[in-house]
Amino acid sequence: MTFKLLLLPLSLLVLAACGARQAPQTETAPPEVGVMAMHAGDVPVHTELSGRTAAFRVSDVRPQVNGIVRKRLFEEGSMVRAGQVLYEIEPGPFEAAHEQAQAALATAQAGIASLRGKAERFGELVKANAVSRQEHEEAQAALVQAQAGVKAAQAALKAARINLEFTRIEAPISGRIGRSSVTEGALVAPGQATALATIQRIDPIYVDVVQSSLELTRLKRRFISGDMAPASTRVSLRMEDGLPYPHAGTLKFTEVAVDAATGSVTLRAEFPNPQGLLLPGMYVRAQVEAGVERQAVLAPQRGVARNDKGEPTALVVGKDDKVELRALEVRGASGDQWIVTGGLREGDRLVVDGLQRAHPGDKVKPVPVSAAPTPASAD
16 A cells, blocks of 8 residues: 555656656747838939029129219119119210210211312313312312211211210119119219119029039049939029928039139029029028939838948848848938948848847848838828
8 A cells, every 4th residue: 555655656757757748849939020122223312512592694783974863763672674774864964965966977068068079070170181180189188088077977976875875874684673872963983883783683593502522523433434324403402491492493514613712613503483582692402413323222211220330231131031230331311211332132121120129140020011101091
């Protein structure tokens, strides 16, 4: 009886050990990470440059004759058209000079008729030896002198007429005119330092931005090598308050010389300005397309980190769903994505969610995620 009692606990221990050996071993499931499939293609590269606006046309209104301003015929700040009369200078002295020139011309023309007849008669008489050759030559010289006097009188009349027309100062271009620097009764003269007013045409309007010569040289070298394709001429703009300008512009040209003081090159773009939002001298920031990266990859910024050296890196789910650490070559940004030219290829699965659960060499469960969250529907 005692032997049976001792055998029973021993049997239970053996059965328990056998049951433990037969129980299945549980493995830890790999962590889930969100991945996005990468796609390679031509990606435009934009650069943001600062600059200022400049009027499309600028012209100073200046007097061409001396005189007293009699009238101002425009409203300051208004739109004027080319040829519109802006000021009137006292015309009295110029009208008198014009009439005097008319009288001088009439006198010269009256005297030439008799001299021409005398020269013709002496031409016939000299053939018959009725007058001397000297008298004939004197008659011809007097006619030529009288004809020259008529031309001089005509030129003086033309000058007097031009000066009279200059008493009405006209707008040289169409545009918006600024404040007047003179009032009625002011004495004005040609060559004075201060313009009477300034007219500016601001629709369209220029935007002058600057780019470092070093960056421009790098871009040109990449164009030559074929790594980057030339960009379009489209330019977008942000105003002083940071809001986007509603109209796109066109890049017109790049200066052929480098500013020795700043080491930069000026680029000029032209923008439509129908509402007059842009005024000359405003500070703006222009987004210029620098070029097109060939076969680059757009990687979400949330999937790119930096190592201790500041170099961009990314985690990629590779073969057998194992995580790989990749060093990247980044050329710039396009919105909320990095433009990657090295380290990522077509079809690579970039880890964008659950980065804290992914470690190089570990096996993970990749779950595809969309490029952008779907907006919630409004009720």
